[in-house]
Amino acid sequence: MLTTRLARDGAGLNSLAPNLYRLTLRPPLAVPRMESLTEMGAGNAVQNVSLGEEIVRRVNELAAISEDGDKLTRIFLTKELRAASDVILGWMREAGMSAHLDAIGNVCGRYDGEQPGAPCLMLGSHYDTVRDAGKWDGPLGVITAIVCVSDLNRRGKRLPFAIEVVGFADEEGVRFASTLLGSRAMAGTFDESVLNTRDRDGVSMRDALLEFGLDPDHIGAAARARRELLAYLELHIEQGPVLEARNLPVGVVSAIAGATRLAARLTGMAGHAGTVPMALRRDALTGAAECIGAIEQFCRTDEDGLVGTVGYIQARPGATNVIPGEVSFTIDMRAPTDMHRKRAVADVVRQIEAIAKRRQLALQLDVTHENRTVPCAPWLKDQIAQAIAAEGLSTFELPSGAGHDGMAMIDIADVGMIFVRCRGGISHHPDEHVELADADAGARVLLRVIEHFKPRAA
Numbered sequence: 046m047l048t049t050r051l052a053r054d055g056a057g058l059n060s061l062a063p064n065l066y067r068l069t070l071r072p073p074l075a076v077p078r079m080e081s082l083t084e085m086g087a088g089n090a091v092q093n094v095s096l097g098e099e100i101v102r103r104v105n106e107l108a109a110i111s112e113d114g115d116k117l118t119r120i121f122l123t124k125e126l127r128a129a130s131d132v133i134l135g136w137m138r139e140a141g142m143s144a145h146l147d148a149i150g151n152v153c154g155r156y157d158g159e160q161p162g163a164p165c166l167m168l169g170s171h172y173d174t175v176r177d178a179g180k181w182d183g184p185l186g187v188i189t190a191i192v193c194v195s196d197l198n199r200r201g202k203r204l205p206f207a208i209e210v211v212g213f214a215d216e217e218g219v220r221f222a223s224t225l226l227g228s229r230a231m232a233g234t235f236d237e238s239v240l241n242t243r244d245r246d247g248v249s250m251r252d253a254l255l256e257f258g259l260d261p262d263h264i265g266a267a268a269r270a271r272r273e274l275l276a277y278l279e280l281h282i283e284q285g286p287v288l289e290a291r292n293l294p295v296g297v298v299s300a301i302a303g304a305t306r307l308a309a310r311l312t313g314m315a316g317h318a319g320t321v322p323m324a325l326r327r328d329a330l331t332g333a334a335e336c337i338g339a340i341e342q343f344c345r346t347d348e349d350g351l352v353g354t355v356g357y358i359q360a361r362p363g364a365t366n367v368i369p370g371e372v373s374f375t376i377d378m379r380a381p382t383d384m385h386r387k388r389a390v391a392d393v394v395r396q397i398e399a400i401a402k403r404r405q406l407a408l409q410l411d412v413t414h415e416n417r418t419v420p421c422a423p424w425l426k427d428q429i430a431q432a433i434a435a436e437g438l439s440t441f442e443l444p445s446g447a448g449h450d451g452m453a454m455i456d457i458a459d460v461g462m463i464f465v466r467c468r469g470g471i472s473h474h475p476d477e478h479v480e481l482a483d484a485d486a487g488a489r490v491l492l493r494v495i496e497h498f499k500p501r502a503a
């Protein structure tokens with residue numbers, strides 16, 4: 046018996062250029078690095094050299110604000126998030142920005158352009174964390190953006206457009222099991238039904254907002270219009286090992302990979318481990334093992350960034366001397382384009398169906414989650430790549446397997462992302478680490494993108 050249910054294909058497919066990993070090697074610099082710093086027009090290279098130091102100092106300062114003494118945990122709408130928002134608002138004002146907390150708790154700073162009221166280049170990332178987190182995931186992007194604006198401000202430099210910096214209050218979704226709450230509110234796609242969900246202590250989001258000093262009935266006030274934004278740009282740690290393997294400090298993100306999650310259940314027949322001959326068994330666990338092996342094999346033979354993971358499995362009845370009668374497991378599949386992912390999911394489903402049929406196991410397969418791929422805008426990728434090259438670094442494009450605020454911001458702006466190398470690709474872990482020199486390289490690239498930014502031709 047096969048009862049396969051797949052979610053209907055909703056939005057149109059976003060297709061990407063096939064070249065997802067694109068590397069342009071540059072010859073070694075003939076001039077020392079300092080040379081390229083002075084040409085930035087700073088008139089004071091020493092200040093630019095210290096961008097990385099300033100970033101590391103502030104990342105450490107923010108990491109000290111945690112609900113756990115020796116671990117970093119900063120969750121949506123807690124008093125620690127509030128304390129962190131005060132620190133960030135202070136940094137924004139010091140950097141010459143007007144700053145406020147918006148209706149969902151995002152910290153928002155604005156550095157006006159030559160003319161007041163001009164549309165903005167928006168820079169941002171999130172300032173909430175997972176539990177027992179690393180200190181770079183999120184804060185690096187918020188802090189680097191502020192440090193760049195601070196550098197412009199020191200030089201008295203205004204641009205033909207405004208710059209806004211946003212620290213999103215919830216990206217990780219730890220507290221209310223719903224991610225991107227900050228950026229969704231800003232994009233005007235916040236789902237009000239989430240207000241009634243409760244955290245693990247039974248506190249509803251509505252009450253948590255009130256406690257935080259915000260009005261749950263006015264979340265709509267956080268929404269921004271497309272015409273106010275020229276683009277959304279985010280700098281973030283890679284959270285994977287690709288840049289490190291390539292010995293590169295920064296990279297251009299090609300797309301934020303979409304994901305499909307499925308829940309599978311195989312049902313056979315439980316029985317006595319001693320009395321049922323092998324040929325007569327309908328063992329759900331050996332069937333699941335074959336499925337898991339097939340998923341791995343299928344993804345390993347794909348060379349275009351497909352990844353598949355079985356991260357959860359449960360066997361019933363779950364006893365040493367009983368043949369497993371029922372097994373549940375999950376499948377998470379991601380690829381850099383929607384077309385690629387959907388084709389891969391369909392192939393994997395066919396293989397699982399064939400395995401179940403051959404082993405006389407009943408199969409139920411449900412899509413539990415699906416999100417689209419968010420391609421980074423080619424015109425923004427070009428400007429980021431030009432800035433990287435101008436810094437004397439090799440340009441390299443890679444997709445993001447992890448989700449980011451750009452997934453929500455795409456609804457009101459074109460999205461670009463810069464990745465910064467992190468040690469060992471480790472993230473969502475206290476060992477997460479970025480070298481000072483890499484933080485500095487990321488900041489110099491971002492500053493260059495800002496100063497040379499050309500809005501998309503209308």
Ligand SMILES: [Zn+2]
Nearest residue numbers: 182183216281
């Ligand atoms: Zn993040």
